[in-house]
Amino acid sequence: MHPLDFGIIVAYLALIVFVGLRLSGKVKTAKDFFLAGRSLSWYVIGLSIIGTNIGADSYVGAAGNAYKVGIAQANFEWIGAIPAMILASLVFIPLYWKARVYSIPEYLGQRYSQSVRVLAAGITCIVAVFAIGVALWAIALTLQTYLGWPIWVGIMVTGTVVGLYSIAGGLAAVAFTDTLQVCIMFLGGLVIVGLGFSEAGGVSGFAATLVQENPTHLQAYLPADHEEFPWPAVILGLGIVLSPAYWCGGQAILQRTLGARSQWDASAGMMFAALGKSFVPLLVVFPGLLALVMHANIEYPDMALPWVIKNVLPPGISGLMFIAIIAALQSTIDSGINSTSLLITRDIRHVLMKNPNPQSDLVVGRYLTLIILLLAMCIAPLISRMGGIYTFIQTILSLFQGPMLALLLLGALTRRPTPRAGLITLLTGVPLSAVILASGVNMLYVAFISFVYSLAALWIISSFTTPTTADLSKLTYFPWKRL
Amino acid sequence: MELPVIWANYISISGFAFLALLVWLIPKRLIFTGTKDTSRWRDIRVWATALILLQLTVYLNL
Numbered sequence: 156m157h158p159l160d161f162g163i164i165v166a167y168l169a170l171i172v173f174v175g176l177r178l179s180g181k182v183k184t185a186k187d188f189f190l191a192g193r194s195l196s197w198y199v200i201g202l203s204i205i206g207t208n209i210g211a212d213s214y215v216g217a218a219g220n221a222y223k224v225g226i227a228q229a230n231f232e233w234i235g236a237i238p239a240m241i242l243a244s245l246v247f248i249p250l251y252w253k254a255r256v257y258s259i260p261e262y263l264g265q266r267y268s269q270s271v272r273v274l275a276a277g278i279t280c281i282v283a284v285f286a287i288g289v290a291l292w293a294i295a296l297t298l299q300t301y302l303g304w305p306i307w308v309g310i311m312v313t314g315t316v317v318g319l320y321s322i323a324g325g326l327a328a329v330a331f332t333d334t335l336q337v338c339i340m341f342l343g344g345l346v347i348v349g350l351g352f353s354e355a356g357g358v359s360g361f362a363a364t365l366v367q368e369n370p371t372h373l374q375a376y377l378p379a380d381h382e383e384f385p386w387p388a389v390i391l392g393l394g395i396v397l398s399p400a401y402w403c404g405g406q407a408i409l410q411r412t413l414g415a416r417s418q419w420d421a422s423a424g425m426m427f428a429a430l431g432k433s434f435v436p437l438l439v440v441f442p443g444l445l446a447l448v449m450h451a452n453i454e455y456p457d458m459a460l461p462w463v464i465k466n467v468l469p470p471g472i473s474g475l476m477f478i479a480i481i482a483a484l485q486s487t488i489d490s491g492i493n494s495t496s497l498l499i500t501r502d503i504r505h506v507l508m509k510n511p512n513p514q515s516d517l518v519v520g521r522y523l524t525l526i527i528l529l530l531a532m533c534i535a536p537l538i539s540r541m542g543g544i545y546t547f548i549q550t551i552l553s554l555f556q557g558p559m560l561a562l563l564l565l566g567a568l569t570r571r572p573t574p575r576a577g578l579i580t581l582l583t584g585v586p587l588s589a590v591i592l593a594s595g596v597n598m599l600y601v602a603f604i605s606f607v608y609s610l611a612a613l614w615i616i617s618s619f620t621t622p623t624t625a626d627l628s629k630l631t632y633f634p635w636k637r638l
Numbered sequence: 639m640e641l642p643v644i645w646a647n648y649i650s651i652s653g654f655a656f657l658a659l660l661v662w663l664i665p666k667r668l669i670f671t672g673t674k675d676t677s678r679w680r681d682i683r684v685w686a687t688a689l690i691l692l693q694l695t696v697y698l699n700l
Binding site: 418 | 640645646649657663664668670672673682683688689690692696697700
């Protein structure tokens, strides 16, 4: 490793730990720890959302998928993100603000029942721990490829660094380090794009080589009979279900909007993130295509990005890009452990314990953050046996995103769903998804089928169960005056 | 039945165009909830429209 690269990496790690520890002095209450004392401005929120989103599943994994399927992978950043982010910004974030909640399960608890709240929080926590484990594994894989570190050393070092600033500084530290990390990511990504085009003979040379050897790699969509990403499944499963469920109901993403200093900052932050998201394919898809154009000699597609860093970038810049990947993955981990800790502290502990003491939320939250991190570190080494990173995360999400989205959409936009209908739909929708997935159906179709089932179940069961007694004027979105 | 790939582009373009219409149905007072500064650049419906135009460009060309 070049000394310049090493210096840059050490300086970066020292800087984020310093920022995290410095912000720890401002954390006096659980609200400071989980919602940054409701102090975040729109640009910090926007950059932090991008940082949280670009993680294991969309940096190393997306580059790997781009290597396999081409620019169609960018649909996860465009049709599979932008419409849902606009919906979240203009409809769901104002609704959550009106309900004054700390979390999405808390909103579901108010709209449906405490049982739905605990169940939604429980499912989210399980998925989050796996996602954190995946991110840790992806960092360890990158460290192994680039520095030759054993997997377990990479997991230990990453866990220690992230744990230090996340446990000390809470959401504020997470958001500000995310902001720094996203700036590094975009800087590193732009350098790769510039050098990549230069190596490949300019934009036209790059495109010509790519299309000549891989005719479908510059098409936005793949044929309807494509094994992994058939276009009807991408539009129905990703565009209509997985994406809105993630952007309108994902706790790790939305938590920083609930920590905004005003409702406008929260909505504007999400919209700003959507603007940044439009350019994310340059960072996560382009390296995969570049590895293909340069005929990279790699064992499996997930190694495309580490290969580009090692073989295309000069000393100093490769250190910066290496940090960009680590930063992307770290921001997923820090956001995940903070939001999971919040869900267990408030949405599970407060409901299940007879006399929870809200004064102890801060201490409990910090301990839980540590425990969740340790658990994910134990899971991380097992991830390599589960296939491609991106596919693994999306497969888990496809199991419960359909039912969750149905509850959110019908609950937020209509007054019809009842508490019991919400609980029954969630309890039956997730196992149904698992059964369909086990029968070999594409995960994107699974998400769509379970969403349609959940909409129908919620609607029908609500017609013969008792309506909620909650004040729905604060829990449903209707922007116009009622006649 | 064969489903041509170009249909996916048409569906995406139609979806974004429909979304642009919906965005402008939201009353202005809701957009500025929580802020006193109602300058034009802070109207996030304008931000949304710019984003949608960017996406339309992508799906019209790929």
